[in-house]
Amino acid sequence: MSETNQKSPIKAVGIIGAGTMGSGIAQVAATAGCVVKLFDLNQAALDKAKASLEKIMTRLVEKGRVTLEEKTRIQDSISYVNSLKELADSDLTIEAIVENITIKKKVFQELESHVSEACIIASNTSSLSIASIASSLQKPERCVGIHFFNPAPLMKLVEVIPSIQTSEATLKTSVKTIQNWKKVVAVAKDTPGFIVNRVARPFYGEALRIYEEGIADFETIDAAMKTQGGFRMGPFELMDFIGNDVNYTVTETVFEAFYNDPRYKPSFTQKRFSEAGYLGRKSGRGYYSYDENGKITQR
Ligand code: NAI
DSSP states (O other): OBOOOOOOOOOEEEEEOOSHHHHHHHHHHHHTTOEEEEEOSOHHHHHHHHHHHHHHHHHHHHTTSSOHHHHHHHHHTEEEESOGGGGTTOSEEEEOOOSOHHHHHHHHHHHHHHSOTTOEEEEOOSSSOHHHHHTTSSSGGGEEEEEEOSSTTTOOEEEEEOOTTOOHHHHHHHHHHHHHTTOEEEEOOSOTTTTHHHHHHHHHHHHHHHHHTTSOOHHHHHHHHHHHHOOSSOHHHHHHHHOHHHHHHHHHHHHHHTTTOGGGOOOHHHHHHHHTTOOBGGGTBSSSEEOTTSOEEEO
């Protein structure tokens, strides 16, 4: 792991997907001084990302963490676009769309037809193979995993994942850039779940099994892990925070990628919650219920 700061040539950044992760990564890049274009197919997602940044930046000004000038500068350096072509002048693109290999590959192929030869094309995937995503490109050596954690502006760690096709230059520039963005980099090999998501699978899985076996309810399990384990959030609060759809898909991918190793077996409870639309904070209901500010209203 390293935090050393060297200059990075990355100035223009394109982000694909304006959801939870894309909007947070856009804020990080803009705060670090990059010019950012945030792309989404869904106009509502772009509008939400813009409104949410306004709210976040206003709170930061109120707390005295950023000046009004800085708030204006950060917000003015992000443009919200609904065509991939707009990312043509990017030095680096980071994709944060749905965790689906077929869709990601399609988007990467189209993206490559718009950007310059030198542009680094990264994915924020939590669990998919970077080698497989890279194989959709004409120049797979420019592809790398750059995996932020949620919420991206607050979480210090970023995993950088070179695949077997990734060039040394791509890896070096990616690491330097993320360090310039004031993050701590952990370089990990291209294996399912990388480091953190692999260690975290049994944490969620075992909590779900404890609930399914009727040993304790969500709240008791969360309280136990926070009180004794020292976790800021219990496993159910954390799954609601991440999104049950996203968390379930990651578990399923890691399970299948490790040839159905039972250590990573997904849970029916989480599958049903996800299918029912009980996604967690973002849908207002998951294992707990939430108000519009993301506060738990009912346990
Ligand atoms: P999200 O559901 O909040 O946002 C995804 C966004 O992508 C949506 O706004 C959607 O409209 C857009 N989108 C979907 N297909 C698209 C397409 N073909 N072209 C353009 N935009 C498209 O998802 P979230 O949570 O931000 O996750 C995104 C990626 O980041 C996934 O690969 C996920 O595994 C990864 N990730 C998620 C974390 C989390 O805690 N939620 C943490 C770290 C990584």
